[in-house]
Structure formats: C-alpha cells, structure tokens
Amino acid sequence: MYYSSIYIKVMYLFGFLLLRVFSKGDQNVPYDVHYNIIYGNQHVVSFNQGRELQISMDNSSGSGFGSKMNYGSGYFHMKIKLPNRDSAGVVVAFYLHSNTNLHDEIDFEFLGNREGQPYNLQTNVFANGEGGREQRIHLWFDPTADFHNYKILWNNHQIVFFVDKIPIRIFKNNSNIGVGYPQQPMQLLATIWDGDDWATNGGYTKINWSFAPFKANFKDFKIGGCPIINSNDNHNCNSQDYWWNKRKYWELSFKQRRLYKEYRAKYITYDYCDDIPRYSIPPQECSINMIKKKM
Numbered sequence: 001m002y003y004s005s006i007y008i009k010v011m012y013l014f015g016f017l018l019l020r021v022f023s024k025g026d027q028n029v030p031y032d033v034h035y036n037i038i039y040g041n042q043h044v045v046s047f048n049q050g051r052e053l054q055i056s057m058d059n060s061s062g063s064g065f066g067s068k069m070n071y072g073s074g075y076f077h078m079k080i081k082l083p084n085r086d087s088a089g090v091v092v093a094f095y096l097h098s099n100t101n102l103h104d105e106i107d108f109e110f111l112g113n114r115e116g117q118p119y120n121l122q123t124n125v126f127a128n129g130e131g132g133r134e135q136r137i138h139l140w141f142d143p144t145a146d147f148h149n150y151k152i153l154w155n156n157h158q159i160v161f162f163v164d165k166i167p168i169r170i171f172k173n174n175s176n177i178g179v180g181y182p183q184q185p186m187q188l189l190a191t192i193w194d195g196d197d198w199a200t201n202g203g204y205t206k207i208n209w210s211f212a213p214f215k216a217n218f219k220d221f222k223i224g225g226c227p228i229i230n231s232n233d234n235h236n237c238n239s240q241d242y243w244w245n246k247r248k249y250w251e252l253s254f255k256q257r258r259l260y261k262e263y264r265a266k267y268i269t270y271d272y273c274d275d276i277p278r279y280s281i282p283p284q285e286c287s288i289n290m291i292k293k294k295m
C-alpha cells in the first residue's frame with residue numbers, strides 16, 4: 001500500500017513535469033510554426049532555432065511577418081524589443097488586420113523618437129473600414145532595453161490592449177448603439193516601416209538614415225486565437241470553449257480597472273475622444289466612455 005501510494009505520487013509528479021515541459025515547449029515554438037515572412041526577406045534574421053526573429057529596415061526596404069491563419073477571436077501576445085538609439089520616424093507595428101475592402105484592424109504602433117526621447121505607443125481600432133480612433137501613450141520603461149509583452153484581447157464583448165499586465169485601452173462592443181466593432185477574420189502581423197511623414201511630432205521629425213538599419217526583435221510565437229478554416233466558421237469563435245470568451249474576460253477585473261485608470265492618468269498623450277478640433281462632435285463610443293468616467 002505504502003509503496004504504491006508513493007509510486008502514484010511520483011507518477012503524478014512526473015506527469016506534471018512532463019506537462020510543464022510540453023506546455024513550455026509550445027509557448028516557445030519557432031516562428032515558422034504559425035507565421036511566414038511576408039516581405040523584406042533579406043531584412044529578417046532568426047535566432048535560437050527560429051524562437052527569436054529580428055526584422056529590420058534600411059533605406060532599401062522594411063520587413064514583416066504574418067500569421068498563416070486568420071482568427072475570429074483570441075488573446076494575442078508578442079514579446080517585442082524595439083529599435084534603439086535614434087528611431088524617429090520608424091514605426092514598428094503589431095496588429096490584426098482583415099484583408100477586406102471595408103477592413104477591420106486592431107493596432108499597436110510603436111512610434112520611434114530621437115534618442116533619449118520617449119517612444120509613443122499608438123493604438124487604433126478599425127471596424128468596417130472606419131478608423132480614426134487613435135490613442136497614444138508614453139511607455140513607462142525603456143522598450144528598447146528589453147522584451148516586453150504586448151497583448152490584444154478580442155472577444156465579442158471587448159477589445160483590450162495590454163502592455164505587460166497593464167490594460168491601457170478598452171474598446172467595448174457597442175454595436176447595440178451602432179458603433180462598429182471588428183468581427184471579420186483577421187491575420188496577425190508584425191512589421192517595420194517608414195512612417196516619417198506622420199509618426200514623430202506629426203511628421204516634423206524625420207528618419208536619420210545614418211542610424212539604419214533599424215532593428216526590432218520578437219519572441220514567443222504561440223498564438224492564442226480561434227483559427228478560421230473557412231469563412232463559415234466564424235460563429236464558432238464566440239464559443240466559451242475558448243478561455244478568452246469566458247465571462248471573466250467580458251470586462252476588466254476590479255484590480256485591472258484600477259491599473260487602467262492609474263496608468264492612463266499618468267501616461268496618455270493623445271486621445272481622439274478629446275480632440276475637439278478634429279471631432280467637434282466626439283464619436284459615439286467616446287460619450288459612453290465619458291459617462292463611465294463620471295460614474
């Protein structure tokens with residue numbers, strides 16, 4: 001009896017360790033399991049058997065990679081380290097994009113800056129071809145010194161942008177009052193490109209090509225998403241079998257809400273909802289947020 005119970009415990013432990021090794025292994029898959037290089041092949045280098053990817057841009061080309069599949073919901077993440085030194089005018093993007101005429105898109109765009117000046121992280125949401133929902137936030141750490149985790153939660157209740165564990169933006173499904181909400185299958189992409197006509201100080205601060213090539217590094221290529229095999233699959237992606245669709249992910253937790261308020265109060269540098277010259281009447285989703293702010 002005694003020995004067999006020890007034996008069972010050992011087997012449990014062994015099984016547990018095995019599980020850990022495998023799930024860790026899965027987390028750490030080479031990029032080419034789920035992604036392809038989509039452009040600028042000669043500007044992409046992989047390290048550590050494909051577990052880290054570096055994309056770069058010089059005056060001849062940028063580069064990028066994208067998921068092989070499209071997704072209908074998910075909790076997408078990527079560890080990213082941004083170009084160091086002077087990166088003014090350089091844009092690194094990590095985003096979801098539907099390849100359609102009236103497209104849906106959910107964006108992280110890292111807007112480079114002169115050396116020593118902070119990066120702006122811009123986020124945007126397009127639904128049915130309609131965007132113009134930019135927000136910008138200063139990062140509270142040096143994103144060029146190390147990898148940080150950037151995440152997009154997308155279910156049919158909300159879209160949340162996370163920087164490490166901090167939720168920096170929420171876009172609610174307000175389709176019941178006529179606000180567009182992304183619902184088309186989207187591809188996950190990461191790119192580096194020349195945005196110097198707008199990205200830094202409204203386009204006044206240009207790329208200094210003597211600092212090229214600009215290099216961004218990526219890690220952690222597992223994808224937590226609902227893959228769409230054919231376009232009729234879409235409805236399955238709201239299933240609660242996917243953990244990011246469960247009730248817990250329909251809104252922020254109390255603690256997340258507190259962090260959201262705290263970090264936004266300190267680090268937001270631009271919010272389209274407050275841009276009166278641009279939108280004399282703020283878009284509908286903004287007034288809903290205002291009501292929430294006052295509550």
Ligand SMILES: *[C@@H]1O[C@H](CO)[C@@H](O)[C@H](O)[C@H]1NC(C)=O
Pocket residue numbers: 059060
């Ligand atoms: C691009 O950069 C290379 C290397 O710095 C330089 O030799 C070349 O003249 C540049 N080309 C253009 C079109 O600016």
Ligand SMILES: *[C@@H]1O[C@H](CO)[C@@H](O)[C@H](O)[C@H]1NC(C)=O
Pocket residue numbers: 155156157173174175176181182183
């Ligand atoms: C948004 O919410 C509505 C209910 O208000 C729901 O019918 C719809 O499916 C949701 N949209 C998406 C894209 O998930």
Ligand SMILES: *[C@@H]1O[C@H](CO)[C@@H](O)[C@H](O)[C@H]1NC(C)=O
Pocket residue numbers: 208209210211
């Ligand atoms: C680009 O950077 C180099 C090296 O710091 C500097 O000498 C040069 O003046 C810069 N060019 C522009 C246009 O700012």
